[in-house]
Amino acid sequence: MRVELVRRPQQSALFSALSPFIALGLTLIAGAIMFSLLGKNPGTALYYYFIDPLTGIWDPSNRWQLHELAIKAAPLILIAVGLSVCYLSNNWNIGAEGQFIAGAIAGSFIPVVFPGFQTWATLPLMLIFGMIGGAAYASIPAFLKVRFNTNEILTSLMLVYVAQLFNDWLVRGIWRNPQGMSFPGTIRFNEYAILPEIWPEAGRAHWGFVFALVAALAVWFMLSKTLRGFEVKVLGQSPRAGRFAGFSAKKMVFFVFLLSGALAGLAGISEVAGPIAHLNEKISIGYGFTAIIVAFLGRLNPLGIVAAGLILALTYLGGEAAQISLQLSDKSVRAFQGLLLFFVLACDTLIHYRIRFVGAPARGVPQAAAKPAGEAASHV
Amino acid sequence: MSEDHGSAPADLLEVRGLTKIFGQLKACDSIDLLIARGEIHALLGENGAGKSTLVKMLFGSLEPNAGEIRWNGSPVRITSPSAARKLGIGMVFQHFSLFEALTAAENIALSLDAGTPIATIAAKSKALSYSYGLPLDPYSLVGDLSVGERQRIEIIRCLLQTPQLIILDEPTSVLTPQEADKLFETLERLRAEGKSILYISHRLEEVKRMCDRATVLRHGKVVGHCDPRQETAASLARMMVGNDVHAVTRPPVDGLAEAQALLQISNLNRKPATPFSIPLKNINLDVRAGEVIGIAGVAGNGQGEFFEAVSGEVLQDRASTIRIRGKDAGRLSISGRRLQGAAFVPEERLGHGAAPRMKLSENLLLSRHRTDRGAFVGGLGMIRTPAISAASQRIIAEMDVRKSAVDPEAAALSGGNLQKFIIGRELDRKPLVMVVNQPTWGVDAGAAARIRQALIELSRAGSAVLVISQDLDELFEVSDAIAVMHNGELSKPMPRAEATFEKIGLLMGGAEPGHVEHPQEVA
Incomplete structure (x- = not known):
């Protein structure tokens, strides 16, 4: 017996629209099962995960939690918006985590190496450095793909570990704070190097969230209204038609990698210059990878990504809450996010394909194409 | 024209009321078809008339929604191509399914039962190919062969399974006139041996020349059975199209030198x-x-x-x-x-000349975003949607493009209508x-x-x-x-x-x- 995916002649518009919500619902059900297997009351666990962090909406004394949500959502949205452009153009940048770290390092260069440089220009320069750092780091897999036809999935992913280890080496080595009691980490950034809070009286949310919203709007505009966005989509959907249109696939590889790298780098430096205020060895809690889920949950639409970023940010906060209240392992966050990505992709697949179970393996001419060519060679 | 084979009925294949529905579309609507032993039967029709759907049902690639297929007088259900082959139905496709990096014999082996040694297959195919006047070297790489030779592999592969009915889908569309003549000799030989052939074509001259009977399809329905030798090419065309096709006129040119x-x-x-x-x-x-x-x-x-x-x-x-x-x-x-x-129209419509999942107006932009930049693209690189919509509607009207929505995706159009749009898109630029x-x-x-x-x-x-x-x-x-x-x-x-x-x-x-x-x- 064999399981086949057969393309549906037409896709249901209704289920296409509902698919992210179905995926969320299935994730909740699977999560409830997971919690009961861990011996926790699934109702309570889901409450801590998805309701407790949102109580700030109606309870002013918990409003700080909404700010925490914005802090977590900002890098997710920034990165995912860039990734959506990559994925729409059929370029698979999996290394946003590395570009995030590269941006954080490049931006931190100014306050760490020149701590005396304290003017109004410090912060803008840091942000620009962050974007350049992320873009430069993303240009490596882009160059390798264009020049040597390497697989960008592998190269961009491997460069994540390079960036992580390089950062680790910096904050334990030449950039370590001499007064840091030998903890890994740089000196604390000076006040000109700190990304300020949007509304300091209410909570800690910083301007990174505003950057994320602006980036989402700008990229949405580019994708849906401009010739450049058209070029991204044509080259992603039908590369040959794109070449016929006179669009360059190679230039597009650089464009999308530089754009997504710059946005990931901006997210990195915003994170470091914002809540953390110094560079250390654990600046990311996997934002670059979670952003992949955000991009797909948001259906590669920058406006959908804003909503998806808030949802995934909730799982981070909920995971912390559940850890404190129910002693759930913090690994449950990762499990949750993995389930969500699985269900999102499964729902999307089932919109385009239906499952068919095939009895006996069919033989014959049209099927021959599906068989490995080695079978024929074995007769020789 | 049909001879009696003992007690077996004269008709090898009998199809009654065969229907296939795709969504809203009746691709085949209650088709009746009789194929006698030892005849070459033409299946005529324009593109989209339902010929391919019909033969796919006969070959087991598609399942009919209604109707009956009788083989040698008894009803059968053909659920897969291998079931069709077991009955004795073989098919030569218009688009070949051959591996270019393998030899002819290896390609043939792929469709046979596993376990037959390649040498046996090679010897058999070589003997068969020469006896039918289709010489073939079984050890040549498919990648080195011409299209006509590749078609021979498909035909030999089909004949090796000793079918009683052979379905040929537009076989001459890839052949030179001389190669086509060779193929016709082979087909006549097969007919003389009592095999039946279902011959799909839109080339009326060859149908008139070779086929004993014809079934004409239009819009998924049988519009007539006839003896093509009694008809003229014009009368057959009228049956296929439903009205007279305007002949193309080519006025002379002066001063070309x-x-x-x-x-x-x-x-x-x-x-x-x-x-x-x-x-x-x-x-x-x-x-x-x-x-x-x-x-x-x-x-x-x-x-x-x-x-x-x-x-x-x-x-x-x-x-x-x-x-x-x-x-x-x-x-x-x-x-x-x-x-x-200059303007260009490539061979492949979907995926080269047009992006399948994009709307017609966007596909207009595909080839004209540079030449008509002033009209179609504004400040900030913004696409002027009203301008491209108006231009695409102008082309649609000019070329009589039939479509189901105002601005459908390219893939939603039939091949002919999309081609009219793609040609019109370039002609519109003069x-x-x-x-x-x-x-x-x-x-x-x-x-x-x-x-x-x-x-x-x-x-x-x-x-x-x-x-x-x-x-x-x-x-x-x-x-x-x-x-x-x-x-x-x-x-x-x-x-x-x-x-x-x-x-x-x-x-x-x-x-x-x-x-x-x-x-x-x-x-």
Whole structure:
């Protein structure tokens, strides 16, 4: 017996629209099962995960939690918006985590190496450095793909570990704070190097969230209204038609990698210059990878990504809450996010394909194409 | 015409009320069909008439929604191609499913029961191929074979399973006239042995010449059964199309000798990009204002490579290799060549000439975002949606593109209607140089006539038109001169007045120009 995916002649518009919500619902059900297997009351666990962090909406004394949500959502949205452009153009940048770290390092260069440089220009320069750092780091897999036809999935992913280890080496080595009691980490950034809070009286949310919203709007505009966005989509959907249109696939590889790298780098430096205020060895809690889920949950639409970023940010906060209240392992966050990505992709697949179970393996001419060519060679 | 085989019924295959529904569309609507033993039965119809759907049901690739198939008088359900083969139905597809990197024998082995040694298969296929006059070397690599030879592999593969009914889908569309003649001999031989053949074609002359009976389909329904030898080509066409097809008219051109060459190709060479693509060898051609030049040739002789080189999807080493309106264009990209006044229509509609999942208006932008930048693109690179919508509606009206929505996705259109749009998209620019590859491949007769007429009119308005086609009828209809592409080389254009099917066919088979004897069979 064999399981086949057969393309549906037409896709249901209704289920296409509902698919992210179905995926969320299935994730909740699977999560409830997971919690009961861990011996926790699934109702309570889901409450801590998805309701407790949102109580700030109606309870002013918990409003700080909404700010925490914005802090977590900002890098997710920034990165995912860039990734959506990559994925729409059929370029698979999996290394946003590395570009995030590269941006954080490049931006931190100014306050760490020149701590005396304290003017109004410090912060803008840091942000620009962050974007350049992320873009430069993303240009490596882009160059390798264009020049040597390497697989960008592998190269961009491997460069994540390079960036992580390089950062680790910096904050334990030449950039370590001499007064840091030998903890890994740089000196604390000076006040000109700190990304300020949007509304300091209410909570800690910083301007990174505003950057994320602006980036989402700008990229949405580019994708849906401009010739450049058209070029991204044509080259992603039908590369040959794109070449016929006179669009360059190679230039597009650089464009999308530089754009997504710059946005990931901006997210990195915003994170470091914002809540953390110094560079250390654990600046990311996997934002670059979670952003992949955000991009797909948001259906590669920058406006959908804003909503998806808030949802995934909730799982981070909920995971912390559940850890404190129910002693759930913090690994449950990762499990949750993995389930969500699985269900999102499964729902999307089932919109385009239906499952068919095939009895006996069919033989014959049209099927021959599906068989490995080695079978024929074995007769020789 | 049917002879009695003992107690067996005269009809080998009987189809009653066969129906297949795709969503809203009745692709086949209550089809009746009788195939007797030892007859060649033609299945006629335009593209989209339901021929392919019908044979897919007979071959088990599709399951009917209603109706009955009787084989040798008893009802059967054909659930898969292997079930069809077990009954004794074999099929030769229009598009071959062969691995280029394997030998002919290995390809045949793939469709047989596992365990038969290759040597046995090779010996059997060789014997069979010679006995039917289709010589084939079982150890040759498919990648090295011509399209006609590849078709032989498909036919031998089918015959090895000793079918009683052989279905052939548009078999001559990839053959030279001489190769087609060879195929007809084989088919007549099979008929003499008492085998039945279901012959799908839209070429009326060959159907008249060979087939005993014909079933004509239109819009999924049987519109008639007839004896094609009693009909004229015109009466058969009328049955297929439902009304008279307007003949294409080609007014004469004056003063062509002094006309300026708008497209000049000199010493065009191209190395093969992949092991199985054809190198282009020293191609020279001038296309003058006011004329249509046709390029004939069997598929896979370098036409695709030639089109890419002329269009600028692949650049030349020297700028002077391609000249458009007297200016060097060999180093210009496709956009640069369009800005010089050239327009291009590739062979593949979906995925090359048009992006399938994009709307027609967006597909208009695909080839015209540079040439019509002022009209279609505004500040900040914003697309002027009203402008492209208006322009695409203008083309839709001009070319009579039939569609189900105001601005549907390209993939939602039938092949013919999408082709009309793609041609119209370029004609709308009034290009001075137009290069078209397979302008009416898979397009119904009415739409094809319209497209051909439009190409002639463009040339008579002072443009240079280059048409690459496998369809000789088409080239004889539209061209003022015909050149032949064979194995990456292009013959000198032969004026229409001198050209005959016979002469062009010989060149397509690889004969040197001026050669009179028949081309050598490659065994």
